[in-house]
Amino acid sequence: MCNRSFLHGFLHGTKWGETVVALIKVMDLEELLARGGQRARALGSPVLISHTRLVSEVDPLSFFAAGEDLFTGQRSYWADQDRRVQLVGLGAARYVEANGTNRFSAVETEWQSLLDNALVEPRDTHMAAGPVLLGGFSFDPLKPKSKLWASYADASFQLPRHLLAVMDGELTLTFNVLLQPDESWQATAIQAADEQNKLMERAHRLTVKLHPASGKIREREPESYHRIVEKAAGHIREGALEKVVLARKMEVDMDHVISPGQVLKRLHDQQAHSFLFVFERGASCFIGASPERLVKREGNRLISTCLAGSIPRGNTPEEDEQLGQALLEDHKNRVEHAVVVHMIREAFESECTDVQIPEAPRLYKVRDIQHLYTPVVGKAGADTSLLRMVERLHPTPALGGYPQQQSVEMIREMEGFDRGWYAAPIGWFNHRGDGEFAVAIRSGLLHRERAVLFAGCGIVGDSDPDSEYEETWVKFRPMLSALGGISRDDR
């Protein structure tokens, strides 16, 4: 069945040892593609083929950079906060996208129909390998989309053509393709092997070099942030709602076209204990380092995080501890945090059994800031998929407010800009329903020389506009440093 002479022809000219190894590896894919071709013709519709193999040590950041020429504008990256999982997606076998309020179920339905006739080989990989979707959602599908976010749908997931996945130190490379009934599987096999060889070879040669950078911050109307915080705190005191998270955006104009690979490298080096993410859509790139998990599913175990209430890090260990202690004892921050725990508890208790939540928050420290933190775990109910849980939780009061509907309406009316994917769920999930989502804070949208950064604060009745404004500066810091050490003085 398999036309192996194609591959013999293609591999001719490589070193003998490499030829044998490449041939053995490509054979599996070739056979799978041949079976897929048959299935696609029989069904008269495209069939998803997903083939995974183990690969030798390669730096995921170099692999991401290696995709620049072949797959520019079509790259994704994800790392969880302890770097147990790292994913690099290059190229797209397919984008699963939806707009409007039913985006969660629309994505789930389309993903299921792609999987129905899929050929996945081998089936027993670690959970981050194989057919995996990487992407995210917008914050508010009812907010009119701005030009800035034009290339980001309300739900947009990339099924990578090539997926490098690292989990617990094991590296795999997956090739995904939606094989058309009239497509030559032989040509696809040759192209896949060619691309994989190029990417691996480039990634092994390449280290991401950091170039000096300078830029100018354009902070438009900082007073308007003071005004909306004041107004929202007033509404809260009058009892209209309990909490709202208000954000502002800021532009940074760099003196060069920004390289997502370099920004990612700096985030990677500087932001331990944060989720890292990159989602390119054409000439735009959404990138960040978020400390906040929304929800993770592994088997039937669900984990979420309440993260709200903030204070800067200290300059000495003693000062750091004092600030942490002050945060733990601060009434305003404890109220902000308690509202988040209350909402996530409700969501977990309606969807899970065995829900466990500690009584009091602990501190979660990242490079520039410390937060109040409460972990939440539970056992998923029979109908509780990961995306259903994402939908149930988004936005938590750490990103939207409480009650949910009133706070999102207030944000829509008062904030004065489109959040796009800022503060929304971003992450990945696989064909078995496992995966993880974080919330896209400490983030920015890159477009050529410009970066648009976002930061927000939880507002309660006794919030002070000056200190909330100062807090946004602390929250801008991770992205400002990652752009190459831009500071507040660069205005």
Ligand SMILES: C=C(O[C@H]1C=CC=C(C(=O)O)[C@@H]1O)C(=O)O
């Ligand atoms: C909305 C943001 O942070 C949220 C997450 C943690 C702590 C927060 C706070 O203390 O206000 C915010 O709720 C942001 O960084 O843009």
